Amino acid sequence: MSGKKYYFLGLILLLVSSFALKSKEGKYEEGEKKKPNVLVILTDQWRAQSTGYAGDPNIRTPNLDSLEERSVNFTNAVSGMPVCSPFRASLLTGQRPLTHGVFMNDVQLDTNAVTMGKVFTEAGYKTAYIGKWHLDGHGRLQNVKPGERRQGFQYWKANECTHNYNHSVYYDNDDPERKIWEGYDAFEQTYAAMDYIGHRSEEQDPFLMVLSYGTPHAPYHTAPEAYRNQFDPEKIVLRENVPAEMAEQAKTDLAGYYAHIAALDEMIGRLIRHLKETGEYDNTIILFTSDHGDLLGSHGAYKKQQPYEESVKVPMLMSIPSAMGILTGERDAMINSEDLMPTLLGLCDIGIPSSVEGIDFTPYMEGKAQLGQETLITCVQPFGQWNRVNRGGKEYRGIVTPRYTYTRDLNGPWLLFDNSIDPLQLNNLVGNPAYKALQARLDQRLSERLEETGDEFLPGIEYVNKWGYPLDDTETVPYTN
Template sequence: MKNKFRITFYHYLLLVCILTFGVSCSEKKKETVVESQETSRPNVLVILTDQWRAQATGYAGDPNVNTPNLDELAATSVNFKNAVSGMPVCSPFRASLLTGQRPLTHGVFMNDVQLDTNAVTIAKVFNKEGYDTGYIGKWHLDGHGRLQNVAPGKRRQGFKFWKGNECTHDYNESVYYDNDDPDRKIWDSYDTFEQTDAAIDYIKNRNSSENPYMMILSYGTPHAPYHTAPEEYRNRFDPAKIKLRRNVPDNLKEQAKKDLAGYYAHIAALDDMIGKLIKNLKDSGQYDNTIIVFTADHGDLLGSHGAYKKQQPYEESARVPMLYHIPEKLKIATGERDALMNSEDIMPTLLSLCDITIPDTVEGIDYRPYLEGKEQVGQYTLLTCVQPFGQWNKVQHGGREYRAIITQQYTYARSLSGPWLLFDNKIDPYQLNNLVGNEGYTSVQDDMEKLLSQRLKETGDEFLPGLEYIKKWGYPIDETGTVPYTN
């Protein structure tokens, strides 16, 4: 009995030692991870959505949709509440995101044209700094037709990991190509789900890499077709209960309610997937050392001002969500910011936050000093549209070529014919009252015209007819004298 007790007692002491040692090791491991994250370069995850207008989130006050995961992200992020898409259409925004340049510089001022494969892109710069780079989802920068593979090499603009395609909006039979495999593949289900899982796999695999990563996850939703989200999400939204914005005309109200119900279904699914992404970042220990940017390439009018989709300078088209979740070690306060961050500003800001030298080719603003409270920038920004054609900018729908300047209070747009729009966005957030020619706003209009002219001079923009730019860049013109243009 004595020996039995002695063995048991020794076992007990051994167990205590093991547990104590294990806890100590665990704590040391946690401390090592924390210390490592304090000194290591941050990861970068850009969550890019297609056609998600800034007004359509819970944190922005939309009464129709709950976005709890985005709301939680917004609560721990910098929210550029006045951010815009400098040319509110798909390919131009994407090219500006990748190059830090304005559309008339990089040449992608319309959809379905190729970004110069020699461009200095965000992926190429991060590669040189030892980052792993990846891209998942919709590309829309290759200009060689829909659904096809963007071949490995220069056409992928520096991204090493690849699961995507040029462009498709068939979200339930979505085509993609897997890295160097030339065979066409199909995501098994709703591609928003599948692309999220692919991103999570990529993130998990980075745990074994010594390098930080920069990845862009590019969703095709909530872009039309509006009614193709999974049924469980579509069932959440009754068109009859949708509350419309006050600038939707009577003749479009019924259609807009139906389409918004589907639009919000896509958004609800995206919100769940963003929550899933963030949970996995936390579970993998990477959340506290990852810069997360959530944004969209442009908005969607969805009936506002009697029009649909994008390109026009109205709030629903031009404003985009722009959240920056930044690791605490960078000591940048969270909360709303008034500055009008634009498309070309994303690349230099991310490079700066990662302590990477910004290339001379970049035209955008580095917002890090602003975020640190050292500078005041972004009091105004430029919108550009060179297209006198296109599904969403037809003259019969009120569209035209324009240049616009946006401040924190006003939107002013000039067409080739002269002053076109002037809105006081603070007292008229739905932009129902065009103040061009209004005697009470003569001085405001003059000031905005001077500011716009100054900005055009600074950027070397002569504001020529759109076809002049198309000829300059050698883009194809069909027998009618216009450019074949798709969405």
């Protein structure tokens, strides 16, 4: 679809959805029950395996463990395209990457997209965004200017993208002057969120706030010293799918990775205590998740984009006010990036725009529907920094169920894992005669899902050309610091 057509389609969808939501807008009358607040705690590159409650022997996360005990824990949550910007665009739009067009980093989400910020605002919410944005595509560290480029968020203390966590750039609402968070940015961003919540508790309107941390994404060794000192590389227990030749480096980097996680866990604890102190906790939906994982040596690779569990699976907790009657505990449904927006809207009884492709999991959590038996994983870009062909990267499409992961590359079947008996994904079953029928069945279902979603599975460069994205001589989108 051309940019001009997309522009007008987005505009029409926004007008239609705005009209549909008019009955749910506005101030709350005296005595009327306030809709729930929504707090999205988004981290960067935090894999599902690396929490205390998930059984990681290297890390204690007491605050997240406590949150998990009173949450719906989606143990099979995946990042459908495990890289930063695609996940974030799917979170905000409820669409898959080949629909919203952000299938690689450092490109701009269409300013006419129907987004979470716009829909919640139309429904009478005050909206806020704090931390890493990474959806503007016009050069890192730049100001995402007030207006349409902020996608409906009213309050703003954010940056496009930076990984300098101790000298972190941000912009404060309408002030065009570049500012720097003092010290470790996760601390300062948490304090800013607490300040916002404190002020909102005095108001009648509910809020939607996205608090987007940049960690535990690399550089791994930049957490404050008090947290780094908690982790001795020599004592790190590696996953058994890390090859021996990478063990020393992986242990060193994991020590720094866990230091970031320990700091974030403490900040999440402070944030939740503040919600309780301000009286907002019992009326706040808390979503904790990450945009993708980090291989950190597993399968001989680092970072993300590849279809392995350490890259694709993300932590996902939904703490929902007890008055809403949703039982807590582990759920095995395959919930994906595009499902988060419609699920939050469903929980808040806000109409879901027709542009949304994801699933509202509210009926599933209420025990009224069986959803999430399978989901798709996708990689369009075999030429990004962490997924280049010479590092084993390739385009792929895959289908994931609670038990199996099956992927196909441009040449045909690529990977098949039985995750129940091979959780470390060490035994590729593609071509195994004992699994011939299963492979054929999953391959057929993948073909059906690709047809349903209009995915032709073309070489990645064809999508880049279709959307008109420029690549530099390193085959990445150029940006400036």
